[in-house]
Amino acid sequence: MIAFAKKNTAFKLVFLSVFTLALSARAQDAAKFPLIPYPSQLTAGEGSFVITGKTNIITAKEFTNEAGELNTLMLKALGKRLLIVKGNKPRAIKLVYDAALTAPEAYKLNISKSQVIITAKDPAGVFHAVETIRQLLPVSVEKGIVSKSLTLPAVTIEDQPAYAWRGMHLDVSRHFFSISYLKKFIDRMALYKMNKLHLHLTDDQGWRIEIKKYPKLTEEGAWRTFNNQDSACMKRAKDNPDFVIDKEHIVQRNGKTMYGGFYTQQEMKGVVAYAAARHIDIIPEIDMPGHMMAAINSYPFLTCNGENSWGKLFTKPICPGNESTYEFAQNVFSEIMDIFPSKYIHIGGDEVDRTTWGESEACKALMAREGIKDLPALQSYFINRMEKFFNSKGRKLIGWDEIIEGGISPTAIIMYWRTWVPDAPVKAVKNGNTVIMTPGEPLYFDNQPDQYSIDRVYHFNPIPKVLNAEEAKSIIGAQANIWTEMIPSEKRADYMYMPRLTALAEMLWTNQPDKYNSYLQRLVKQYSRMDAMNINYRLPDLPGLLNQYVFTDEGRLSISKPLPSLTIRYTTDGTLPDVKSPELSSPLSIKKSELIKVAAFTPNGTRGDVYNLNYTQQQMLGTVKVAPPKPGLVCSYYKAAFKHTSLMQDAKVDSTFTTNAISVPATVKAPSFGIAYKGYIDVPSDGIYSFYLTCDDGGVLKIGPTVTVDNDGNHSAQERSGQVALKMGLHPFALDFIEGGGGFKLLLKYSLNGSEPKEVPGEWFKN
Incomplete structure (x- = not known):
């Protein structure tokens, strides 16, 4: 058994080493080849191919249009079109017809130190290869900044789409x-x-x-x-x-x-x-x-x-x-x-x-x-x-x-x-x-x-x-x-x-969900290309922010930059942040209830989304006594359409049920309806609790006497969040949810003192 354990441990170490190297290689590929969409197969090579004004294009007759599109790209990058020639020239870009590539839009791209070969059967495949080359070129290409030479990293790609x-x-x-x-x-x-x-x-x-x-x-x-x-x-x-x-x-x-x-x-x-x-x-x-x-x-x-x-x-x-x-x-x-x-x-x-x-x-x-x-x-x-x-x-x-x-x-x-x-x-x-x-x-x-x-x-x-x-x-x-x-x-x-x-x-x-983390890394690289293309893209979200905050003695606001080039600025007077607003370069101490508006700015002054962060100073809410509490929440079901949750108060209840899950029961078939969840939440320890309420259409969460999360109204699925300071034990809980028709989603998560959000345990709910 001891010998087996040693062998097993050695095997694990070897496996972990290989796995770590594989992950490292993937990360390096994502950095060196920040392609979106990622190719079906990519193998990095050694060295690079240099394109100059003297580089030739050699094309099969089937790909004349695509050779023209490649030359349009070269004109932006080099300030001149490349010569399209016949025969077999050294250090050329070759567009090769291959009837064996039967998958629609498929292509092969081989970039070595001596040549670039694009192989395809469909003209569309050649064009996709040209767009791959475009993404491998410097972002200056998108601005039309002319260079004397262009460098492509050596790589072998075999690629085709998952969906037509x-x-x-x-x-x-x-x-x-x-x-x-x-x-x-x-x-x-x-x-x-x-x-x-x-x-x-x-x-x-x-x-x-x-x-x-x-x-x-x-x-x-x-x-x-x-x-x-x-x-x-x-x-x-x-x-x-x-x-x-x-x-x-x-x-x-x-x-x-x-x-x-x-x-x-x-x-x-x-x-x-x-x-x-x-x-x-x-x-x-x-x-x-x-x-x-x-x-x-x-x-x-x-x-x-x-x-x-x-x-x-x-x-x-x-x-x-x-x-x-x-x-x-x-x-x-x-x-x-x-x-x-x-x-x-x-x-x-x-x-x-x-x-x-x-x-x-x-x-x-x-x-x-x-x-x-x-x-x-x-x-x-x-x-x-x-x-x-x-x-x-x-x-x-x-x-x-x-x-x-x-x-x-x-x-x-x-x-x-x-x-x-x-x-x-x-x-x-x-x-x-x-x-x-x-x-x-x-x-x-x-x-x-x-x-x-x-x-x-x-x-x-x-x-x-x-x-x-x-x-x-x-x-x-x-x-x-x-x-x-x-x-x-x-x-x-x-x-x-x-x-x-x-x-x-x-x-x-690509259709490979396991490449998501790699995609996120490659997306960061793509933002500079979007900047060069003058795309008014949505800036990455500022991470970890809530809509409503509470603190007992002192709150602190600290935000990590999603991109190194961004500057985060804020205001406390109700005005929208602009390029002259103070920079949030270190944690901000908050000692009174106030509204803080924050936004990220690009180097050229473009402002991202404005986040309204409401801070409220609050003492921890005391518990209530219920003897003896029963499991689950009591729910009232309304078979009607509502534009706001408050309208349920005067409506006729269609039926009632008890549940320990914040979700719409499978038995609900009405296209428009409302559900009121009422009871208590039994929290296991003192702390600042954050709640994340996702609704399509609307919902309002109350814990204790006040609204904790307001996600009301008719809208598509969106998450709103808020905090409440709670002592260990039972607290009044009410969640009103409405669906106006058109598909619904209802999800409630929580975190304690900044922990990772997760679903609220069903055993916490009482009535």
Whole structure:
């Protein structure tokens, strides 16, 4: 036994040494090759390859366009294009065709001291290799700073994507974005090997693409007076300049201030060509039968009754009972297909208020004639008919997941977004449909990012757990959606999708969750490249901050810099920190209740998020006596919709139950509801307790007589936090949670005296 123990110990030491060396090698690779997305296989070499103005490019005829893109990169870096020559020249960059690389978009990149060889079958693979080279070059390349020579580290890479659909979506209807910004957006997608750009071109708030047969769509539908979304942005712009509406889209017409804009067909064809050169497919979306107010304003014949107004939740749709509707739709999509060569066309199909259809004689007659049993099936009739038209033109229809409700053909492509209908993608797959995953959590990039956003995106698994390996092949990838109701400027758009796009790119290309720590290291290196590209990305979160703090004698504020180049500044007078505010270079002593505002600043003065830190001096709360306490919390369940938790007080209780877990029971099926958890929390020792409450939609936590965490209102999943000083024993506990509809999340964690947060033990809850 002793001999075995010695051998076992020796083995462990050898294993630990090898494991430590492997980790060290990974860290070194992440530092030397800060690539996002990380390649499928990477082996570091010795030495480097130097590119000068005398370096040649040798290319197979299949890769002429990609050789041009490589030369565009060289022009920025060296101030001149490299000669493209034939034959076998020494110290050259070679683009080699290899039919054996059968995986779509795959490539091999071999950089040695003597040459660079890019091998691929697809032109897209060569382009991805060029973007890999771009990331290996100094960030000065992005600024167009010319050098006499460029150095590439020696490396061998074999690479291919995990998913075919690696997409980003941009809504240009709610707020409009310029042609120049679309091209910037495409460049950034290309850098991180994304390949699908879904443009949401029309909605209630604006029609953004020229349709020559219906000129009023842009003459009138592309413009509006400021609406409630614009007003909300203007209000927020007082504290955050990113919410200032881009002035280039504001004009004066007939004495009115109008917001809007549109793309001519010629302009958009230029954008399509620009994207295609970078192997990005632009998928247009003309959303119908709902979300058509901008079109109906100019062409009221599209509705069943000539009215154009909001229903209970959504605007009135176009009418599937009238043949004129199909004539309009086919004419519009015919022109769209002339602009966009993509085999995919998105028809929307979401959030349709079908009330007027049920009242329409034309719809009733159509339903009787076609044997259509209900209004969801009538919507499916419209979608299926449009799909046949698309197919006749050699195109494939994509729709949001609502289109499966009334029955859909298996050839339609489903884009899943409704997180509160988790079986929708499964039903689509079982029906034979191809599915693209775009769930609101975590892939709606218009949702406010927080300290967990990147982690959630990186670890998102597009494959529903209930699908088997064969069924999983129907999930072809994912995309992030940027809805722009509250994104009025290009700077705000940058902030919302960067750096989340990088996490999505690596998840869809590399698909190796164990590389997350390596990704975080590489992301730090990417920030300087984003700076050089003038991307208004969201600065890394200041770590470990709470919304509410308490202290008994003295509080101390100390913040670690997430990036060495940042400066952290603060104010105590209620004003927003600026570049002249005091720097938090050492721990700050706090001896009275006050509000401290802190923010990080980049070297060029760009301010990150402002954190409001409320400090309250408090004596430790004394305990209460309950004899004898029972396990669990008593819960009241309300089957109704609430905008704020306080509204539950006057509502009728639907049922009650007892639980020792802060979570929504699986038996709750109502789309909108409220739950009030009441009782006591039995803490095991004296101390400052921090509580972290994550809610979608809202929640308020009270421990003792006052609110500990306020996370109220209807919003997407977000964490709010607070502290309370507690003596060991029982304290009154109340947590009110509301769900307004659209998927929910409820999670409560705690920490004691700054320890690592963890879930509250169920045995702490009493009643």
